[in-house]
Amino acid sequence: MSETLAQALARVGDPVNLLRDVDYPAFTFPVHPEFTNWRSESRSWNETVALMDQSHHMTQLFLTGADIAEVLSPIAVNTFANFRPGVAKQLISVNHEGKVIGDGILFNLNHATAQGESVVLIGHHVLIDWVRFHAERAGKDVQHRLEGNSNMREGDPTFYRYELQGPRAHDVLEKLLGGPVPDVKFFHIHDFAFAGTTVQGLRHGMAGQPGFEFFGPYAEGETVRQALLDAGAEFDIVRIGAKAYSVTPLESGWVPTPFPAIFGDDPLFAEYREWLPLARAGSIGGSLSGPVEDFLLTPYDLGLGRSVKFDHDFIGREALERIAQAPARRKVTLIWDAADVAKIVESQLTPGTPAKYLEFPKARYGFYQFDEVRQDGRRVGVSTDAGYVAYDQLYLSLASVDVDVPDGARVEVVWGEEPNSRKSNVEPHVQTRIGATVAPAPYHDYARTTYRDL
Incomplete structure (x- = not known):
């Protein structure tokens, strides 16, 4: 053991x-390092349009059950008042002192997976482990399936995930759709019809540029990617390798791995450390x-204060109410x-x-x-x-x-x-x-x- x-x-x-x-092993993105050279690739999302492959590098936690919101809400600073299909949120957890444990993107899917799962949490394993711990001990109607990244997992992932980003991203999508791009709110999911299938698209971007994160069954991924590349050819679309992709947080302003606030004398966190393997x-x-x-850092230290909502009880609420007055x-x-x-x-x-x-x-x-x-x-x-x-x-x-x-x-x-x-x-x-x-x-x-x- x-x-x-x-x-x-x-x-x-x-x-x-x-x-x-x-x-600890160096964190690498398990995709091609460079398709041309990382300098030119990393300029593309500011100059033309970039296609990033996110299918392989993040951990995913698939959730089912009637009590998902009931389990997540007490460990999240985010509101669940708008938790419904077609909406995503940057899920953030803190400890009792208001210090960040981790964050990830929670998708409430428009369409369930082949296994019947309706919600998926995407990100580094830090927050996902904390969620798994609570799902296992809650005694509620919530089941989960952990899917490691392609360095950790045998076989294909459930989803392909492609980021289409840059000043010409909407031009590419207009060509694919044969008309104007629908007006989709930030962090909302929309169904697009192209490449002979339904493609779900989250209005979101890893580098802070216009575009969508497209996803769907992995078996359809090659067809969807080729359709994006074909439509983007006249707009100078550039495929992004692992090296260029690694710098996207510097432009979007997202701190990828804050140190997890899981230490101290609190009995809940002592139990969690007994549960968590050192290897993780x-x-x-x-x-x-x-x-x-x-x-240790608070959500306000990391520019995440806009996500904190005091409309529900959660671990760390009292501390964050004080911190919010004067970060x-x-x-x-x-x-x-x-x-x-x-x-x-x-x-x-x-x-x-x-x-x-x-x-x-x-x-x-x-x-x-x-x-x-x-x-x-x-x-x-x-x-x-x-x-x-x-x-x-x-x-x-x-x-x-x-x-x-x-x-x-x-x-x-x-x-x-x-x-x-x-x-x-x-x-x-x-x-x-x-x-x-x-x-x-x-x-x-x-x-x-x-x-x-x-």
């Missing part, structure tokens, strides 16, 4: 020390040090100084111990990436996801900083670990500092001001 998180904590003690040295707990990368509380932090983009990024690259080419290797296009080397952000000798936040955005020719990271740090402020990102952890993807290196400028998140005006309102 595999070691549980509780057993590992009893052996090591501190959760930060435990997860900093966990040799993830790993920490980055320069941030300190107690586990320093790694301590806010989500921002950090624009890294080009000269300091170049110095990190130069350190790999000169004698002596180099700085921590900086990957292009994505720099994250822990499942939970947490780098310290400092200003005038004090810690003012944490930098999480980091990478190179080819469209802007900038190295960026998503961060959560104190609310008194304004846009335009100068800060430093502490890059690299001191001491170096024992993870196999961490080589001997020296810690360094990268100057950065605070900017809004999402970085692009369109994604920040218009994207949700179309």
Whole structure:
């Protein structure tokens, strides 16, 4: 039997020390790395139109039963007043102190799967494990089926999933439909008829650009994809590989893996840690040090405050009601100084111990990436996801900083670990500092001001 998180904590003690040295496998998207080159591919969703294949990289939890909302509502900050077929939501769970456990996209499907399932939760396994735990212990009419990503699963997934995004996305869809694109609200699901079948489309986008996420039975996926490519040919459609896809959160402003608030003395979370295998707990990368509380973030810290609704009772409601009055932090983009990024690259080419290797296009080397952000000798936040955005020719990271740090402020990102952890993807290196400028998140005006309102 595999070691549980509780057993590992009893052996090591501190959760930060435990997860900093966990040799967790690098997160990879199990699709073709590049169809052309990741620089050109990642420019396409801002310039023409991009086709992204999401069929393989996310965990899915399929749900059935009369009590789905009754089980989910007490562990979600979201309202379930509008929980009906054809609507999706970014499901967010917090602990009793209002700190985030995880998030994912909950689809209430227009059409049940072949197994009769009507609801599916898509995302990293962190939130899905928390939902599974509650579904199993609730004693309610709710059943679930876990479907790992294509690195973890035998056989085909239930759904194909394709993101069609970019300024010409609607042109492609108009050609497919032979007429105007229906007016579909953000995070609503619409039935489209093309490629000789019914294709469900969620009005949503991974990179903060116009478009839809299309999905349907996996067996129909090749036909649907070819129809999208054929219709998009005259609009310079570009297929997106795994490397380019990995930078989409930097443009949409979504922090992919906040550190899960599942520690502390609360009996519910002690039971959960007994249930959760260590192998699913993830790993920490980055320069941030300190107690586990320093790694925890609220929905407001992550720019998710709009999803918090106080129309129902849920774990963490009282804490979030207080936090909502005066959030301590806010989500921002950090624009890294080009000269300091170049110095990190130069350190790999000169004698002596180099700085921590900086990957292009994505720099994250822990499942939970947490780098310290400092200003005038004090810690003012944490930098999480980091990478190179080819469209802007900038190295960026998503961060959560104190609310008194304004846009335009100068800060430093502490890059690299001191001491170096024992993870196999961490080589001997020296810690360094990268100057950065605070900017809004999402970085692009369109994604920040218009994207949700179309």
